[in-house]
Amino acid sequence: MLSQWRATSSRSSSIWKRHASSSTSTDKYRILVVGAGSGGLATANQIYNRFKAGGKTLNDGDVAIVDAAESHFYQPGWTLVGSGLKPKTDFRKSLASLVPKHISLISDNVKTFTPNKSTVTTTSGRDLSYDVLVVAAGLQVNWNAINGLSEALADPKSGVSSIYSYNTCDKAWDDIEGLRSGKAVFTQPAGVIKCAGAPQKIMWMAWDRFRRTNRGDKISVDFFTGMPTMFSVKKYSDVLNALREERRVSGYFQHNLVAVDPNNHKAIFQKPDGSTVDVDYTTLHATPPMGPLEFIKRSPLADGAGWVSVDSGTLQHTNPEYSNVFSLGDCSSLPTSKTAAAITSQAPVLTENVYSFLEKGQVSNARYDGYTSCPLLTGYGELLLAEFKYGLEPKETFNAFVDQAKSRQVFYWLKKELFPYVYWKYMINGQWFGAKGLIRPSYS
16 A cells, blocks of 8 residues: 555645645645544544554654544533533633644545545545545534524523533533422433433433432423433443432433424424424423434445444445545444544554554454443432443443442542543543553554
């Protein structure tokens, strides 16, 4: 593959800026990463570091990230904001400040993929070519799929909030704190969403806040979920359902939120048979449905559902003609929960396979086993640490010492303090490898 590299031996951000005014030139990169979220930043840095560790240091600008965003967010922190534990400014930083000088940041978005020519075209009309493409673009939050939700979120008096955006996560705390009595409704849609445990995390925190401030007997808490159970992994689902019953939280399964009427404080849910149910609420926490981004969905890289189609083990594209395309994270077809924790296991595998692909023309024997984690807050000072892999089989880090199906204070502090620190300090800099910590995994 190195013989196919037609880029100049050294490319810096200043060269990128000189080319930026041209509408006909094609900029060439060895590794082009689409998306500067958790997966994109972690992977770009890990790839650069892997080549350096292999004695084959890349030149400045050989690795490029394409993303027009001005800010980068630690999205798992939004639950902490909604719980009144942290200010949301703790979880936002300038994207440019997080990209090291040896990696090019192209402040643009990809519009189309042309994988048979190893190029992408940006929204500004630039053509970028690559030896290897890594797609880490995330997913799309479909706010408008719920009629009236966007308008309700914009209204400070609607009683409607969501921890699924930076702009609205603090409104969740305002609504929780402001509720003196009435009915608190929490929702989760059917289908794929970011961190499938988050909709009930904020519910448990609200329930506990109501209890601790002597409002528990004046507020009823209801959980409406489009899913058939509390959680996809039976071990944890059973525990969470028992907790729901113990705390007298009403559970309504296979109920999808389809509309919000903030003027009358009504939420409309659809059941599997197509019928609808109107539910009164005093405050409503809404989790919108999510899905693949349109520019990926309509591309040659997508599978039938709109995700980037990759091998579940190697993270390489399933089409042999696109063997120099890899993907990870929320935009990929990997059949596991879409969490930042999953990235910590996916990125090292993808990195090793990209390194091998460029050096040897084929992927290594590194394989991803589907590991992901959901740190489920169940109250202030307690957290159930769910960890599992493909097949919804538990894969727990601490099971030799404790039963991870029980909420524990030590796990709570991991979520509240350690994980955010590790994220900003190590993970997005390519220096964190999940259960391996600071030690990069080796694959024999």
